[in-house]
Amino acid sequence: MTNPAVTELIARSNRLGADPKNTNYAGGNTSAKGTETDPVTGDSVELVWVKGSGGDLGTLTEGGLAVLRLDRMRSLVDVYPGVEREDEMVAAFDYCLHGKGGAAPSIDTAMHGLVDAAHVDHLHPDSGIAIATATDGESLTKEIFGDQVVWVPWRRPGFQLGLDIADIKARNPQAVGCILGGHGITAWGDSSDEAEKNSLWIIDTAAAYIAEHAKAEPFGPALDGYAALPEAERRAKAAALAPTIRGIASADRPMVGHFTDSDVVLDFLAHAEHPRLAALGTSCPDHFLRTKVKPLVLDLPADASVEDSVARLKELAVAYREDYQAYYDRHATPDSPAIRGKDPLIVLVPGVGMFSFGKDKQTARVAGEFYVNAINVMRGAEGLSTYQPIDESEKFRIEYWALEEAKLQRMPKPKPLATRVALVTGAASGIGRATAEKLAAEGACVVIADLSLEKAQEAAAAIGNSDVAVGVQVDVSDADAVRAAVDAAVLAFGGVDLVVNNAGLSLSRSLLDTTEKDWDLQHDVMAKGSFLVSQATAKVMIEQEMGGDIVYISSKNSVFAGPNNVAYGAAKADQAHQVRLLAAELGEHGIKVNGVNPDGVVQGSGIFASGWGANRAAVYGVEEKDLGKFYAQRTILKREVLPAHIANAVFVLCGPDMTHTTGLHVPVDAGVPAAFLR
Template sequence: MNPAVEELLRRAHELGADPRNTNYAGGNASAKGTATDPVTGGEVDLMWVKGSGGDLGTLTESGLAVLRLDRLRALVDVFPGVEREDEMVAAFDFCRHGLGGAAPSIDTAMHGLVDAPHVDHLHPDAGIAIATAADGPALTRTIFGDRVAWVPWRRPGFQLGLDIAAIRRDNPDTIGVILGGHGITAWGDTSAQCQHNSLEIIQTASTYLTQHGRPEPFGPTLFDPLPEATRRERAAALFPLVRGLASTDAPMVGHLTDNSEVLDFLSRAEHPRLAALGTSCPDHFLRTKVAPLVLDLPPDAPLDEAIARLRELHAAYRDAYAAYYQRHATPASPPMRGADPAIVLIPGVGMFSFGRDKQTARVAGEFYVNAINVMRGAESVSSYAPIDESEKFRIEYWDLEEAKLRRIPPPRPLATRIAFVTGGGSGIGAATARRLSAEGACVIIADRDLTAAEKVAAELGESAIAVQVDVTSEEEITAAVRIAVLAFGGIDLVVNNAGLSLSRSLLDTTAADWDLQHQVMPRGSFLVSRETARVMIAQAMGGDIIYISSKNAVFAGPNNLAYGAAKADQAHQVRLLAAELGEHAIRVNGINPDGVVRGSGIFASGWGANRAAVYGIPEDRLGEYYAQRTLLKKEVLPEHIAQAVFLLTQLTHTTGLHIPVDAGVSAAFLR
């Protein structure tokens, strides 16, 4: 690796690791140096810069765009002017060096044209607070003197690069600039000096705000946040409704933020005015939209009143967003992408943020927290004055932004779906959780064995959580569903998989045996379906409930009364719920597996040994035995059941169906 690249990555990681320096995927850093030209064998001057879409904190060499400096700087001579500056992004491709590398971002000119070996462009809250203050130029002079210059707002692009390069050239003692409405840029002769200068600007701005800012820039407190337990209960009651509203144009995943920054902001008198002004830094409002939706009721307003008001505000928000689009759109503008809010603020409760996946939803919330910090800083020493609405529109519906969106890979089939899988810690449940996650779903792995559930969730990353639940307990189911809602905003897909079996003859079956199996399977499935259906109905987004029943629901096997009766009960619940929930676009279907031995918690807990004894074979031959009695002569694995679950989610016009996944057992054919 080139030494310049090593230094650049080290600096990027150190800067990007601290959220006080820049937001996720925001800002960029560059280094200039020499390398050997593979064609001529001579030295060539290059620039390595973070490419489009990358993140400083996790940047790798493959995330860098590599350009020849001579060709990049020669673009100055053919620059057609501000009105056509977007054409320069395509020209960057003709300046690239070597194979591979990331696509150059719009900020490439800023880095290449500034005559300094190392350049950072960052979005620190403290820096943007100065950049969005009404008297930002005067504050910049007061805080930094001649060490940092002010650059009036200009949309990122080639001309902004020329502007900053001119300041660097004409003011050689400056270490960087405050970019009006946007962020900061700093430079240095070495990577260490550049990083030092970036941090000096950030820390100096932060210290000034701390020492000179008014103590309560958001005004007096109107009301206190709800106590934590009450707050979470209220959030769980509202989140599915709000998610459904925010998914009017396209389905979304949600994220809840109720930290002190958000709760304090929403408790103060000035929050409606400031929220209406929207965010300013392009990275902020591209993630959070031009402004949030804010509930204008106190935290203790009756729940029904809050729900009705949210519906009204959502309709008004959509009308206002459409009007905003119409005010600024030109015949060349991309179509309106959707009129729903990405941020919904609930005083006393917190912030719901939305995105196409869990990470995007979480990051949108993080960006709005950045915006709150910016507003606090600007209001503490001046007044918050973000860029004009017309400029926000120019960036939101920028051709270059549209091109970036087109580069996003198409969503996986279950993207934005939120799945609740019972018995998810092992066997069929674990295989189903893995398959749903692989297809893009967020997954709640519910199991009585929390350790097993956590192990599966850890495999699946941020879009999966584990919850401990015994499906015989109404209280534990209610609590688990609430955790799921608070984690992702709702539930769209339920897999009733939790189960057990005790293989005994009629005379050996006790009432306790019967009760236990009926409590876990038919009763447990009923309770889970009831609680999750409440969420789905509140969302008004439809959904799927899938029962993992059994061949034994229709086949009369020996020594199997309690289990078979319980599974038959589950099978009929599918028909009953399909008939009842269809009006809410909730599909209810079932799967009838058989002989799923490998990885099965039921078989490992004694059922396998019992069935092997019934059939007079060694237990380790049970899977083979089941396979040989099927029409296809194939063993059924947990992954095959998971495949059927996924298939049912794709059958958009099917409900009340049972699918056998038993490799062909003619006696269990459905009639």
């Protein structure tokens, strides 16, 4: 049976974490103290339940709590070796754990266990951090809260900070919480409701004070030419710049991107102080661990051409990498972890918006959310005073903290297609859907492109949320529609790395019954459509300078001549030769181009369901429901080819084991001798 203190803690945590004004994703931690019976001795034992390392308050469950014995944890005070060795205390928390299971204790565990209060909240609200990062934050704290909230000078999270806050609580019995310089807030209460009430009072009181007393233009006067572009224009420019920016952010290791053009970002970039403030960087450790110490900012007006912007971004990228190397060299010690990469995680483009990056879409999106938090913090601090984040040396100590490095090393090995963005056409059913599902299962972000937007979105939703898959509408025979779909993919995930030309249809007719319209339709969708999709996505891949894969779902009919499908077979032969032509042309850019030649794939096929199946069954003299079995019996292996078999072949061609193969057609037809490649 769950302890009532835990039930209250989970409910409080979820409420606090669900509102971004209280804390950011995975930011902050909460705790509750209570008693349980020790199953070994039968005695009552005092425990503290605290959000574990890496968890998120908004989605916290009981399994995300670390559970520690208070008597043992408080005994650590007697063996604490001092600030120079306080990292050792995190390992000591393991010797205080109670029971089995549970999350690993975080660095903030001491704050919760040592403070003499039944319930403690540590949060990262924008309003609280604005006070914490103001030059005169200590005096502002006194002015805003009186003696109910106490100022704590910046100290890196750890055991000593827990001791500091415990001492402040003991010496200030009237206080309900504190402002942690450069960092956030901590509040407490004798009950869960009281702790939550005190946390919200600090957050809301700070926000109200900022709203009432802040100057009108905290970011300075508006800059001529830096105002937000009209929505359609700025998103078009964002899509045009995104491949270059993703390449910049992925010079050391591949990254997934996220684009934000919120009013908060656009307003910040439209005012005169944004270069100075951006250069100061973020302050709260949760912020800069996800955004790096500072962003890359394009120093051109909103109406600068795409060509000029691209050229300048590449120059700034070189300078950014040099600057980050210098930052590392200034502060690294012989035992510091190796530099983790010199590329920016946040790129700001005036008039357009913000590009954020991470190891996956969620990480990229959250990095952007954190920088929005940082902008809000700067607005509040500058509105009341002057923004002053923690010292660069302190940022380095946290960014290259041995404990942070250990956390990174514990992360699971990424899936084979992690960081890759896949665009699959005709992906709402059959081969396309199975391929999209397979690529997503192997770690890719997937764009489901289909003639039906509704079906595309349904297929994407079945795979996962928008951090994993999105659905877009496209008529592959329309160049404008193809460009729009590729732009949507680029804005969703930062770029494109893997393309599957799968969209198709078929009309089973003899030469004499095939009309000119039939011929044009077949070739527009498959021959022309594949060309348009490959052209638009290759342009993105070349600009990214990250290589890529293009896969054509051709057919055994590209090499095998059968009756009554002259338009279909000819279009498939066109696709097959496009594979060879593009492999020869795009290889210098590291782009591989390969094909898959299936036999008739009946299961789940939109083509077969739309009349092609009935026609082919009539040609072969079998019932339509038996067409799959018929195809199987004419093969060497006597096996029916299913969508999953094609998807597996696509994955192999694009996966880590086929890095040196291009221009290849892989038959997936269970063995049709007439279709053997020669």
